[in-house]
Amino acid sequence: MTAIDAGASTAERRIATGKARQARIVGGVLLALAVFVIVVFGAEGDATFRLSRPTDALPVPDLVLPAGPFTYLAAAVLAFLGVRQFLRGGVRWTAISLGFGLAVLVMAFLVWATAGKAFSLTGMLQATMVRAVPIALGGLAGVMCERVAVVNIAIEGMLLAGAFTGALMGSLIGGWGGLLAAVAIGGLFGFILAALVVTYRMDQIIAGVVINLFVLGLTSYVSSQVFAEYRFLNNAPVFRAVKIPLLGDIPVLGPMLFQQNLFVYGALVMVAVATYYLFHTRNGLRARAVGEHPRAADTLGIDVYRTRYIHVTLGGMVAGFGGAWFTLGSVGRFDENMTGGRGFIGLAAMIFGRWHPVGALAAALVFGFADSLQQKLALLGTPIPSEFLATAPYVATIIVVAGLIGRARPPAADGKPYVKE
Amino acid sequence: MTGEGKLDAAAQKLLERAAPGRTEFEDLVVVPVFAVIAALILGALTMLATNVDVATIGKSYVALLVGSVGSLNAISETLTAAAPLVLAGLGLALGFRAGLFNIGAEGQLLMGGIAAVICGFSFPGLPFAVLMPLCLLAGALAGALYASIAGWLRAATGAHEVISTIMLNLISYRLLDYLLRQPFVQQTGRTDPISKSVPPNAALPRLLDGIDPNLRVHAGIFLVLVAIVFVYWLLFRTKIGFEFRATGENPEAARYAGMHSGLIIVSAMATAGALAGLAGANQVLGVLGRASPGFSAGIGFDAIAVALLGRSHPVGVLLAGLLFGALEAGGRQMQVDAGVSIDLIGIIQALIIVFIAAPLLVRAIFPWGFRKPGKPGGGAT
Numbered sequence: 001m002t003a004i005d006a007g008a009s010t011a012e013r014r015i016a017t018g019k020a021r022q023a024r025i026v027g028g029v030l031l032a033l034a035v036f037v038i039v040v041f042g043a044e045g046d047a048t049f050r051l052s053r054p055t056d057a058l059p060v061p062d063l064v065l066p067a068g069p070f071t072y073l074a075a076a077v078l079a080f081l082g083v084r085q086f087l088r089g090g091v092r093w094t095a096i097s098l099g100f101g102l103a104v105l106v107m108a109f110l111v112w113a114t115a116g117k118a119f120s121l122t123g124m125l126q127a128t129m130v131r132a133v134p135i136a137l138g139g140l141a142g143v144m145c146e147r148v149a150v151v152n153i154a155i156e157g158m159l160l161a162g163a164f165t166g167a168l169m170g171s172l173i174g175g176w177g178g179l180l181a182a183v184a185i186g187g188l189f190g191f192i193l194a195a196l197v198v199t200y201r202m203d204q205i206i207a208g209v210v211i212n213l214f215v216l217g218l219t220s221y222v223s224s225q226v227f228a229e230y231r232f233l234n235n236a237p238v239f240r241a242v243k244i245p246l247l248g249d250i251p252v253l254g255p256m257l258f259q260q261n262l263f264v265y266g267a268l269v270m271v272a273v274a275t276y277y278l279f280h281t282r283n284g285l286r287a288r289a290v291g292e293h294p295r296a297a298d299t300l301g302i303d304v305y306r307t308r309y310i311h312v313t314l315g316g317m318v319a320g321f322g323g324a325w326f327t328l329g330s331v332g333r334f335d336e337n338m339t340g341g342r343g344f345i346g347l348a349a350m351i352f353g354r355w356h357p358v359g360a361l362a363a364a365l366v367f368g369f370a371d372s373l374q375q376k377l378a379l380l381g382t383p384i385p386s387e388f389l390a391t392a393p394y395v396a397t398i399i400v401v402a403g404l405i406g407r408a409r410p411p412a413a414d415g416k417p418y419v420k421e
Numbered sequence: 422m423t424g425e426g427k428l429d430a431a432a433q434k435l436l437e438r439a440a441p442g443r444t445e446f447e448d449l450v451v452v453p454v455f456a457v458i459a460a461l462i463l464g465a466l467t468m469l470a471t472n473v474d475v476a477t478i479g480k481s482y483v484a485l486l487v488g489s490v491g492s493l494n495a496i497s498e499t500l501t502a503a504a505p506l507v508l509a510g511l512g513l514a515l516g517f518r519a520g521l522f523n524i525g526a527e528g529q530l531l532m533g534g535i536a537a538v539i540c541g542f543s544f545p546g547l548p549f550a551v552l553m554p555l556c557l558l559a560g561a562l563a564g565a566l567y568a569s570i571a572g573w574l575r576a577a578t579g580a581h582e583v584i585s586t587i588m589l590n591l592i593s594y595r596l597l598d599y600l601l602r603q604p605f606v607q608q609t610g611r612t613d614p615i616s617k618s619v620p621p622n623a624a625l626p627r628l629l630d631g632i633d634p635n636l637r638v639h640a641g642i643f644l645v646l647v648a649i650v651f652v653y654w655l656l657f658r659t660k661i662g663f664e665f666r667a668t669g670e671n672p673e674a675a676r677y678a679g680m681h682s683g684l685i686i687v688s689a690m691a692t693a694g695a696l697a698g699l700a701g702a703n704q705v706l707g708v709l710g711r712a713s714p715g716f717s718a719g720i721g722f723d724a725i726a727v728a729l730l731g732r733s734h735p736v737g738v739l740l741a742g743l744l745f746g747a748l749e750a751g752g753r754q755m756q757v758d759a760g761v762s763i764d765l766i767g768i769i770q771a772l773i774i775v776f777i778a779a780p781l782l783v784r785a786i787f788p789w790g791f792r793k794p795g796k797p798g799g800g801a802t
Contacts, residue, residue: 153583202779205522205583209725210774217767218467225471225762344587387599394588401588402580 023094027085030101034078037108041071045116050123067115074108077101106373113377124372125256132361132368133267133329134159134339137322138346139353139360140267140274144315145190146355147278148308149291149413153208154193155319156343157215162186162323164219167334170236170327178236179324186320187313189215194312198305201417212343220336227334238332239263263321263329267361270318274357287311291411294418304418319343341394348397355410363400370396453730456776457744464769473761481759488754489747495754497629497638501708503746504641505530505700509724510742511652512564512696514733518656519689520669525571525586526697527721528593529564533698534705535600536563538616538712541623541705549622556623557644557702564698565691567593572690576683582690590721598714608711616712625707639707645739648696653735655692665689697721719767723749726774745770 047070049063081097110119138155145152162182170178189211196207227234242265244258257268278284289297290307298304326338345367352366353359374389461482468478489499509526516523537560544552571589574580600606601614608615625644629636656662667675668685676682700720705712727745731737752766 196775196779200779206729206774206778209522209524210771210778213722213726213774214768214771217764217771221467221762221764221768222471224764341587341591344584347584348588385599387595391592391595394591398574398580398585398588401584402574402578 023085026094026098027082030078030082030085030097033101033105034075034082037071037075037078037105041074041108041112044068047111047114047116048118049114049121050118051121062118063121065111067111070111071108074104074111077104110373119376122255124369124376125253126259127372127375128365128368129256129260129264130368131371132364133263134322134325134342135346135349135367136267136271136361136364137263137318137325138343139349139364140270140357141315141319141322142347142350143278143353143355143357143360144274144318145193145312146350146414147291147411148287148311149294149411149416149418150194150197150308150312151204151208151415152193152312152315153205153347154189154211154215154343155208155346156339156341157208157212158186158189158316158319159323159326159339159343159346160212160219160337161189161215162320163326163338164215164222164323164334165320166324167234167236167327167332168222170332171233175237175239175328178328179321182324182328183317183320186323187317190313190316190319191309193316194309197312197417198308201419204415204417216337219334223334223336234333236327236332239329261329263325266321270321271357271361278357288411291413294413298418298420304420308418322346345393345397348400351410352400367393367396453732453741453777456730456773459776460769460772463772464765467768468761468765477759477761481755481761481765484755484758485748485751487751488758489751493629494633494636495750497636498750498753499743499746500642501637501639501746502749503742504639504645504707505704505720506724506727506745507645507739507742508648508700508703509697509721510727510731510738511648511735512693512700513724513728514731514735514738515652515656515665515696516689516693517728517733518669519665519685520672521572521575521686521689521693522583523568523571523586523690523693524583524725525568525589525721526693526700526724527717527719528586528590529568529694529697530701530704530717530721531593531597532567532701533560533564534701534716535597535606535616535712536560536698537623537702538619538705539606541619542617545620545622547622552620552623553625553706556619556706557699560698560702560705561695562698564701565695568694568697569687569691572687572694575690576686594715597712601712601714614714618711619706623706624710625703637708641703641707644699644703648699649735649739652696656735661685661688697724700724723770726770729774729777 045067047065047067049065051060051063078101081101085094085097138159141155141158142152162185165185166178166182168178169181172178173181193207193211196202196210197204223234239262241259241261247254247258250258257264278288286297286302287307289300290302290304294304297307323339327334346360346364349363349367350360352363353361370392374386374392377384377389378386465478465482468481469475473481488495490496509530512529513523513526537556540556540559541552544555547555567589568586571580571582571585574585575582598614601616606616608617625640627634627637627639628642629638654662656666664675664680664685667678668680668682668689672682675685701717704716704720709716723745727741728738730744731739731741748766748769752763755761755765756763
C-alpha cells in the first residue's frame with residue numbers, strides 16, 4: 001500500500017515538475033521576445049491600417065498606431081506574461097500566454113513593418129481566408145481519414161489530382177461539371193488509398209508517398225504531353241466571388257467571410273457538417289471508435305474495413321474539392337505541381353487543430369495568414385529577404401508539428417493496419 | 422479448428438525461419454521483377470490512353486532500351502544518372518532500416534551540393550588531391566547537419582519526420598534561391614541565380630575522356646562503390662548498425678535493451694543526410710560544374726523509389742539505382758526518338774513502388790511464380 005502511494009506521489013511530483021519546467025521555459029521565451037521587440041522593432045512614424053475600402057457600405061476610419069509607443073506596449077505585455085509565467089504558471093495559462101504572446105509579437109512586427117506606410121487590413125484578412133481554403137480542406141480530409149486511424153500522406157496528391165481534373169473537365173464541360181469531376185477523382189484516389197492500406201495492408205506512409213508520386217507523374221505527363229498541344233483543354237472557367245447581401249457589409253470581417261467564392265463557403269459548410277457528423281451522430285461515433293480501438297469496435301459489430309473505406313473515400317472527396325480550388329477557384333489553368341506542399345501543411349493544420357475539423361480550420365487560418373503576410377511584406381519592402389519570408393508557412397508547420405504549441409493526442413490506432421481475426 | 426489453425430500458423434513460422442531461402446528469394450527478387458514488368462505494361466496502357474498509337478509505344482520502349490544500354494554513350498549516361506541515385510538511395514535505405522521515413526533527401530542533396538560548390542570556388546588555390554575530397558566532405562557535412570535537424574526534432578519532440586523533412590525540403594529550395602543571389606556565391610557578371618563555377622581542381626574527372634570527350638561518366642562512380650561497401654559494413658558489421666536495425670524492427674524492445682533511441686535517431690538521420698549530401702556534391706562536382714535553382718531535379722524523390730525497390734539492402738539499392746538510371750537515360754532517348762514526354766518515366770517509377778510495397782498486390786495480379794501463401798505475407802513493415 002505504502003509503496004503504491006509513494007509511487008503515485010512520485011509520479012505526480014514528476015508530472016508537476018515537468019509542467020512547471022515547461023511553464024518556466026515559456027516564461028523565458030516570452031521575456032526574450034519582449035527584449036527582442038524593444039531592440040529590433042523600434043521605429044519612427046505611424047502605422048496606418050486601412051480597415052475598410054472606399055466601396056464599402058459602412059466605412060470604418062483607419063486605425064493609426066504610432067510605432068514607437070506601440071512597440072513599448074507590446075514589449076510590456078510580453079514581459080508581463082513572461083513574469084507571470086514564472087510566478088504562477090499553470091498548464092492552461094502557459095498555452096494561453098504563449099498563444100497571446102505570439103499574437104502580440106506578430107502585431108508588433110506588422111506595426112514595425114508598416115511604420116510610415118499604409119496597409120490594408122481587410123484586404124489581408126480576405127486574402128488570409130482565400131489562402132486558408134486549400135489548407136483547411138486538406139486538413140479536413142486528413143481529419144476524416146485519421147479519425148478512422150488511416151494516416152493520409154496522399155492529401156497532396158489528391159489535391160493535385162483535383163486541381164488537374166477541375167482544369168481538364170472544367171474546360172470541357174464547364175465549372176460545375178469540373179467541380180463534380182474533381183470531387184469524384186479525389187474520391188477515387190481515396191478509394192485507392194483505402195484499398196492499398198486496408199485490403200493489401202501496405203504501409204500507410206509508403207502508400208501515401210506512392211500516390212503522391214503517381215499523381216505528380218501522371219498530371220505532369222498529361223500536362224506536358226497533351227495540354228501543350230491542345231490548349232483549349234487547360235482553360236477552365238473560374239468561380240467568381242459572390243457577395244452575401246447583408247452580411248457582406250459588416251465592417252472588417254464582412255469581406256473576409258461573406259464576399260468570397262464558392263470554395264470558401266463550401267469549406268465553411270463542410271467543416272460544420274463534418275463536426276456535426278463526427279461528434280453528434282451515431283455513425284460518427286462509430287467511425288471514431290474504429291479509429292481509437294478497432295478491435296473493440298469490431299466486437300461490437302462495426303465493420304472496420306467498410307468504415308475505413310467509406311471515410312477515407314469521403315476524405316478523398318473533400319481533398320478533391322480542395323484541389324479544384326487551385327484551378328476552378330483561382331487561376332483556371334493547371335500548372336505542374338501547383339499545389340506546392342499545401343497538402344502537407346494541411347496535415348500540420350490537422351495536428352495543430354487536434355484532429356478536430358474546427359481546429360483544423362482555425363489552424364489553416366493561421367497558416368493562411370502566414371502565407372498572405374509573406375506576400376504583403378514582400379510588397380512592403382521589409383529588410384528581410386523575400387525568400388526567408390516565403391519560408392514562413394513551412395517554419396510555422398515545423399513549429400506546430402514539433403508540438404511546441406501544446407501536444408495533442410492522435411486517435412489511438414493511428415497508422416496501424418487492422419487484421420480481422 | 423482453431424487449435425489446428427494455430428498449430429499450422431506456428432509450424433508455418435518455424436518453417437519460414439528454418440528455410441528462409443524460398444520466401445526471401447520471392448521477396449527480394451521475384452516481386453521486384455514482376456513489379457517492373459507490371460509497371461511497364463501499365464505505362465504502355467497509359468500511353469494508349471493518351472492517344473499514343475501502338476507503333477509509337479513500341480518505338481518508345483525500343484528507345485528506352487537503346488538509350489540505356491544500347492551504346493557506350495548510353496551506358497555512360499546510365500552510370501552518370503545512377504550514381505547520385507545510388508548514393509541518396511543508400512542514405513534512405515539506412516534510414517528505412519532504422520525505421521525513419523526520410524523524405525528530405527532532396528533538400529539534403531541541395532544543401533550538400535551548394536556546400537560543395539561554395540567550398541570549391543572558395544579555395545581555388547588548393548591542389549586537386551586536397552580540394553576535391555574537401556568539397557566532398559563539405560557536401561556530406563552540410564547534408565548531415567540539415568538532416569539532423571529533422572532527426573533532433575523527432576528525437577526531442579516526437580515530430581514525425583515525414584512532415585518535418587518535407588517542410589525542410591521546401592525551405593531548402595528557398596534557401597538555395599537566396600544563396601544563389603548573394604554576391605559571394607553568384608557568378609560575377611550574371612544577374613540570373615547561378616553560382617560561380619567549380620574550379621577544375623575540385624571537379625570529379627571524367628573517366629573516358631580519352632575515348633570520347635562527350636562521355637559524361639565520371640569518377641563519382643568510385644565514390645558510389647566505396648559508399649556501398651561502407652553502408653554494408655556499417656549496417657551489418659558494426660554495433661551502431663545493429664542498433665539502427667534493432668530500432669527499426671522494434672523500437673520498444675531496442676530501448677528496453679538499453680539502446681539510446683534519441684541518439685540512434687539523430688545519428689541515423691545524420692548518416693542518411695551525409696549520403697544524400699554526397700549525392701548532391703557528386704552532381705555538382707562531376708556533372709553540373711555549378712549550382713542553379715532546383716539542380717537536384719527530383720533525384721531525392723527518385724531515390725526513395727530506389728531504396729524501396731532495393732529492399733533497403735546496399736546491393737539491392739545498387740541494382741535498383743542502375744535500373745532507375747537506365748530508365749532516366751532511356752527516357753531521354755525515348756523523348757527524342759518517339760516524342761513521348763519523360764514524365765511517363767515518373768509514372769512507371771511510381772507504379773514500380775506500388776507493386777514493391779504491396780507484394781500482396783503483385784501476388785494477386787500474377788498468381789503464378791509464387792508459392793501458395795499460408796498466411797498473408799509482407800507488405801506492412
